[in-house]
Amino acid sequence: MARVYKRGGSYWIRFTYPGQEVRQSARTASKATAQQFLAHAVEERRILDRGGRQRRTFQPSSERFVAEYFPTLKPSTQRRYRVSLKQLQPAFGRLHIDEINKTKFSDFVAARKRGGATNATIRRDLATLSCLFTCAITWDFIEINPVKIYGKRHLRDAPPRTSYPSDCRKT
Numbered sequence: 001m002a003r004v005y006k007r008g009g010s011y012w013i014r015f016t017y018p019g020q021e022v023r024q025s026a027r028t029a030s031k032a033t034a035q036q037f038l039a040h041a042v043e044e045r046r047i048l049d050r051g052g053r054q055r056r057t058f059q060p061s062s063e064r065f066v067a068e069y070f071p072t073l074k075p076s077t078q079r080r081y082r083v084s085l086k087q088l089q090p091a092f093g094r095l096h097i098d099e100i101n102k103t104k105f106s107d108f109v110a111a112r113k114r115g116g117a118t119n120a121t122i123r124r125d126l127a128t129l130s131c132l133f134t135c136a137i138t139w140d141f142i143e144i145n146p147v148k149i150y151g152k153r154h155l156r157d158a159p160p161r162t163s164y165p166s167d168c169r170k171t
Helices: 032-044 058-072 075-092 102-114 119-138
Strands: 005-009 010-017 020-025
Touching: 005 032, 005 102, 020 032, 058 075, 058 102, 058 119, 075 102, 102 119
Parallel strands: none
Antiparallel strands: 005 010, 010 020
């Protein structure tokens, strides 16, 4: 439980955040200011993930992906990735990237199938997302790429075409 208490002439804050006790001076004689300081300190801890890094949402991560990674791609690949990012935005836009997991992928795939997207299109969207997560690992936003551990066997491509050699002999 978070609380504010007076010690000497100034207020202090005290709270426990996942197993770690935080105790520090608010450096104020006003209880209201100390309560605001406490709320800010709790919020600051909440936005940090388990590794002590700031949690990032999908939207700014995808913007950085476009700004930094797109210049290395061919124009046609950039167009394809932009189309996929537009499809990924409604499903993942407000989530933190460390919250995106296999369950969220399943929901996304089901929604895309209901919308009439083909398996190949959904695979392309997931490939774009995987590339974004690989960049996020490089930027130290997350530890692993969850798309790589998501099973895509149910998103089969069209069966391979069978072609037989033609009889090219002229008689």
